[in-house]
Amino acid sequence: MSISHVDxxxxxxxxxxxxxxxxxxxxxxxxxxxxxxxxxLEEQRALIxxxxxxxxxAAPPARDVPPxxxxxxxxxxxxxxxxxxxxxxxxxxxxxxxxxxxxxLRGEPPIAPAAPDRxxxxxxxxxxxxxxxxxxxxxxxxxxxxxxxxxxxxxxxAARSVAAAQRDQMISGSAVPNPxxxxxxxxxxxxxxxxxxxxxxxxxxxxxxxxxxxxTIPWDTARVMLGVEPARIPNLPAVxxxxxxxxxxxxxxxxxxxxxxxxxxxxxxxxxxxxxxxGAAAVQRVDVSERLARYVxxxxxxxxxxxxxxxxxxxxxxxx
Amino acid sequence: MPEDLxxxxxxxxxxxxxxxxxxxxxxxxAEDLAQEAFARAVVHKPESVRGWLFVVxxxxxxxxxxxxxxxxxxxxxxxxEPASAPAVDEAVHAxxxxxxxxxxxxxxxxxxxxxxxxxxxxxxxDEIATQTGLARGAVGTTLARARRRLVEAFAAGERDEHxxxx
Numbered sequence: 001m002s003i004s005h006v007d008x009x010x011x012x013x014x015x016x017x018x019x020x021x022x023x024x025x026x027x028x029x030x031x032x033x034x035x036x037x038x039x040x041l042e043e044q045r046a047l048i049x050x051x052x053x054x055x056x057x058a059a060p061p062a063r064d065v066p067p068x069x070x071x072x073x074x075x076x077x078x079x080x081x082x083x084x085x086x087x088x089x090x091x092x093x094x095x096x097x098x099x100x101x102x103x104x105l106r107g108e109p110p111i112a113p114a115a116p117d118r119x120x121x122x123x124x125x126x127x128x129x130x131x132x133x134x135x136x137x138x139x140x141x142x143x144x145x146x147x148x149x150x151x152x153x154x155x156x157x158a159a160r161s162v163a164a165a166q167r168d169q170m171i172s173g174s175a176v177p178n179p180x181x182x183x184x185x186x187x188x189x190x191x192x193x194x195x196x197x198x199x200x201x202x203x204x205x206x207x208x209x210x211x212x213x214x215x216t217i218p219w220d221t222a223r224v225m226l227g228v229e230p231a232r233i234p235n236l237p238a239v240x241x242x243x244x245x246x247x248x249x250x251x252x253x254x255x256x257x258x259x260x261x262x263x264x265x266x267x268x269x270x271x272x273x274x275x276x277x278x279g280a281a282a283v284q285r286v287d288v289s290e291r292l293a294r295y296v297x298x299x300x301x302x303x304x305x306x307x308x309x310x311x312x313x314x315x316x317x318x319x320x
Numbered sequence: 321m322p323e324d325l326x327x328x329x330x331x332x333x334x335x336x337x338x339x340x341x342x343x344x345x346x347x348x349x350a351e352d353l354a355q356e357a358f359a360r361a362v363v364h365k366p367e368s369v370r371g372w373l374f375v376v377x378x379x380x381x382x383x384x385x386x387x388x389x390x391x392x393x394x395x396x397x398x399x400x401e402p403a404s405a406p407a408v409d410e411a412v413h414a415x416x417x418x419x420x421x422x423x424x425x426x427x428x429x430x431x432x433x434x435x436x437x438x439x440x441x442x443x444x445x446d447e448i449a450t451q452t453g454l455a456r457g458a459v460g461t462t463l464a465r466a467r468r469r470l471v472e473a474f475a476a477g478e479r480d481e482h483x484x485x486x
Contacts, residue, residue, distance in 0.1 A: 007461065008460075008461065008464035008465075008468075009457070009458070009459075009460035009461030009462075009463075009464050010460060011460075011464070012460040012461075012463050012464040012467070013445065013459070013460030013463075016439070016445070016460070016463070018444065018445040018459070018460065019460075044464065047464075047467050047468060047471060048467060050467075050471050051436070051466075051467035051470050051471055052440070054421050054424065054470055054471065054474050055342070055421070055436075055440045055470075057414075057417045057418060057420075057421050058341075058342060058417075058418045058421035058422060058425070059338060059341070060337055060338060060341035060347040060350055061347055063337075063347065063351070065329075065330060065333045065334065066351060066355065068326055068329050068358065069355040069356070069358050069359040069362075
C-alpha cells in the first residue's frame with residue numbers, strides 16, 4: 001500500500017468512514033508519504049461534499065413522520081382521496097340535478113320506498129363496480145391513510161361491531177326486524193339485500209353518527225307531516241325519519257352507493273328550510289370533505305361519504 | 321406492531337422517503353410508498369428490516385414511478401396554494417434546481433444511481449452491498465464514479481442552459 005497509490009474507491013470508503021480499520025491505517029500511512037494522494041483525497045472530499053449538496057437540492061421537503069401504518073394497503077389511497085374538495089363538489093351539482101328532477105316529479109304518485117328490485121339495482125351495482133371503496137366506518141380506523149384494495153378482515157369486523165352498535169340505537173322504537181344485516185356487510189360483499197326490511201336497515205344505520213336521534217317513520221307519516229310528497233331523488237330507495245313528533249322536520253335518507261348517503265332535511269313549505277341547527281353538531285364531527293351541505297329551496301341537502309366515479313353516470317341514468 | 325419495528329420506523333422513515341423521493345419525485349407519493357413498505361414489513365417480519373425495506377421500496381418505486389409521477393405532478397400543480405411573489409420566486413428557483421439534479425441523476429447508470437441514493441438515504445456499505453449484490457469493496461468505487469458523474473452532469477446541464485439562454 002505504501003508503494004501503490006490508493007484508488008478513488010478506497011478514498012471514498014475512507015472519507016465515508018466505511019474503510020475497515022486495518023485498511024484505513026494502511027491508507028493513512030500512504031497518505032503520510034504521498035502528496036499526490038493527499039491532493040486526491042482533498043479533491044474527493046470536495047466531490048463528495050458537492051454531490052451531497054446536489055442531492056440535498058433534490059431532497060423532499062421536511063415533513064412530520066406520519067403515524068405508523070397499521071397494515072398493507074392502508075398507505076396507498078386512491079388518487080381522489082388526495083383531492084378531497086373537487087369531486088364532492090362536482091357531485092353536489094349532480095345530486096342537485098337529480099333532486100330538481102325529483103322535485104318536479106313529486107306531484108306523481110310516490111314510488112314505494114320498499115321496491116326491492118329497484119333498490120338492488122342501483123346502489124349495489126355501483127358498489128360492485130367499485131370494489132376498492134369501503135364504507136366510512138372503516139375509514140375512521142385507518143385515518144391517516146384512506147383504504148385501498150379490499151376490505152380487510154379486522155377493519156371489517158371492527159366496523160361491523162360499530163355499525164351494529166349504531167344500528168341498535170337506531171332501531172330502538174322503529175320496526176327493523178333483521179339485525180343480521182349491516183351496511184358494511186352490504187358494502188363489502190355487495191349482495192342484494194335479502195329482504196326490503198334489511199335494505200332499510202342498511203339505509204338507517206349510516207345516520208347513526210348524527211348527534212340527534214332520528215327515528216324512522218312510515219313514508220305516509222312523512223307526507224302528512226309536510227303536507228306534500230317529501231322531496232327525494234327519484235328511483236332510489238328512501239327512508240323517512242323524524243326527530244320528534246313535535247318538530248316538523250322530515251329527514252329523507254337515500255343511499256347512492258355503499259358509503260355514500262344523501263340526506264334531505266325538509267320542513268313544511270311555509271316554515272322555510274331547516275337551518276344549520278339541523279344536524280349542525282354532526283356536520284362538525286365529520287370532516288367537511290366527507291359531508292357537504294347545500295340548500296335547494298326549502299331543502300337542506302347533505303351528502304356524506306366517498307363518491308365513486310361511476311356512480312355519477314348511474315345517478316344520471318336514474319334521473320333520466 | 322412489534323416495538324423494534326416502531327423504533328426502526330421512527331429512525332428510518334425519513335431516510336426511506338428521501339430515497340423514494342428521488343425515484344418518484346413526489347413527496348406524498350414517496351411517503352405513501354414508504355408507509356406501504358413498513359406496513360408490509362409488519363406482515364413479513366423480515367430479519368434485516370432496514371435492508372429489506374429499501375429493497376421493497378425500490379421495487380415499489382420502480383413499478384410505480386412513471387404513472388405516479390405523471391398523476392401527482394398534475395395534482396401538485398392544481399392543489400399548490402397561492403404564495404407571495406418572493407416565495408414564488410424562491411419556489412421556482414428551487415424547482416429548477418431540483419429538476420436539474422433530477423436530469424443529472426437520470427444520466428447515471430441505474431446501478432450507480434441506486435448505490436448513490438442508498439448511501440444518501442443512510443445505508444452502510446454493507447447494507448448497500450447486500451442490497452445491490454455488489455462486493456463490499458466495490459461500493460466505494462461505485463460511489464466514487466456515481467458522485468463524479470452526478471457533479472459533472474449537473475455542471476454540464478448548467479452550461480447548456482446558459483448557452484441556450486444566450
